[in-house]
Amino acid sequence: MKAWILDNQAKINEKPLKLVDEYPTPEPKYGQVRIKVKYCGICRTDLHIAEGDLPLHKRPIILGHEIAGVVDKVGEEVKRINIGDKVGLSWLYRTCNGCKYCISGWENYCPYFISTGWDVNGGFAEYVVAYEEYVFPFNDIPLGLDDLAPMMCPGIASYLAYDLANPKPGDNIGVIGFGPTAYYLLKIANYSGIDVYVSTRSKHHMEVAYENGAKWVGNILKEDFPKKLDAIISFPPVGEIVEKALRNLKHGGVLVLTQIASTPITIKDYSNIWGRTIKTVHNIRRESAYKMLNLAKKIDLSIEKAIFKFEELQDAMILVRRGEVKEMNSVVKID
Ligand SMILES: [Zn+2]
Ligand SMILES: [Zn+2]
Structure with a gap:
């Protein structure tokens, strides 16, 4: 699959990301779904990781955690999500489900918090796999996937x-x-x-x-x-x-x-x-996402955005870094 990968951190205007055509397409494992990514928002956090303000946790890494797309394949024992569902994936890739924070719903403080696009590959690629419990169903939300992508980080x-x-x-x-x-x-x-x-x-x-x-x-x-x-x-x-x-x-x-x-x-x-x-605000939790998606059924939560082509990601990140994107949000469209 096509993917933007980060191997070595550097200032974004030195172009640390590389676009590759032949990155292995991930297969959904037990309890996972595969998402054909349609839109992925650009976040300041992506810049912090690319530029070394945050350490590299995986090498190479595919950044991107404001993901909206369509499920194209499901792994074993996936019950809640079906092929063809419109879904989102956020910074919250997975937590332990057993600690006092997870049990009380404050999973954002879980010591085993795994971040999409930092600990595991994210959405600046054609496909991403995710655990179904951490994927947000969008089927009944009256917003396009381009508006739902930024809901997955700024929204939550x-x-x-x-x-x-x-x-x-x-x-x-x-x-x-x-x-x-x-x-x-x-x-x-x-x-x-x-x-x-x-x-x-x-x-x-x-x-x-x-x-x-x-x-x-x-x-x-x-x-x-x-x-x-x-x-x-x-x-x-x-x-x-x-x-x-x-x-x-x-x-x-x-x-x-x-x-x-x-x-x-x-x-x-x-x-x-x-x-x-x-x-x-330390990480995010699912309850905030469900509150936000519920609100999206009641009021208009569309957002002004600049939409960039997939190939333009790195140039778009440079513009975001310089504060030269006029629109409220920047999103990459992945065909
Ligand atoms: Zn973000
Ligand atoms: Zn936990």
């Missing part, structure tokens, strides 16, 4: 971040950095009657935030939020933002950090953190 992460922030009716929450996860979070909050204050540097993202119901849009690098907030969800992997965000929280407020890596975080003035709580 947004619900997890929202649940960690845990806003109550009448609360006001802030979002710093307005990428796809923040976009979905705004949609969830609006649906739940929570006002959202958005900070972003991008003029286009400011417009998208307003169009989608943000209460206030500004840039906290230049000004504080207009009021103290009950929770803030922050996306930029920039340590200096943390103290700024904490300063904008009420006492009792929660700051949720969503990034997978960050520059060093320092807090100079203890009064800014006193009385606040910092939480972090």
Whole structure:
């Protein structure tokens, strides 16, 4: 099969990924299905792995964990998924199913968490195999596969971040950095009657935030939020933002950090953190995905996206790295 493989990490503009035609097509094992990948979203995490911010766990590795496609083959004892089903696969490839985190539904903390596109091959290829319990059925969701691919990472992460922030009716929450996860979070909050204050540097993202119901849009690098907030969800992997965000929280407020890596975080003035709580989004869990897919049946969760050809993946990643993709999300189409 055709696949993009990563053997040696390097800055993305040095083009560390290689496109190969003859990568062995995977066969579904016991309990697994094979997905003919139709769309796979490009994530910052793919860049972190390609560039060495995160260590290489497998060599070569096929990146990509925002996968939407159609099942073309099933292994033994597959019961829930059928050939021809539209499905998704996320960063959550598998967990142990036996530890206290797995048993309580917080499998995102499982010490044996296996990540798609990091520990095992991901979706920047024609085919990927996955365990049926970790595959999300899409058959009754009124969205195209191009919109369902980004649901598999930003979509799921947004619900997890929202649940960690845990806003109550009448609360006001802030979002710093307005990428796809923040976009979905705004949609969830609006649906739940929570006002959202958005900070972003991008003029286009400011417009998208307003169009989608943000209460206030500004840039906290230049000004504080207009009021103290009950929770803030922050996306930029920039340590200096943390103290700024904490300063904008009420006492009792929660700051949720969503990034997978960050520059060093320092807090100079203890009064800014006193009385606040910092939480972090660590991996994802299936419950968040099911909540998100359920919401997709009630409200429009389509997202503005740039669609790239499969052969253009590496160039697209370079554009994402430089912040030169105007659209909210970037997706690769695999024919
Ligand atoms: Zn991702
Ligand atoms: Zn576990």
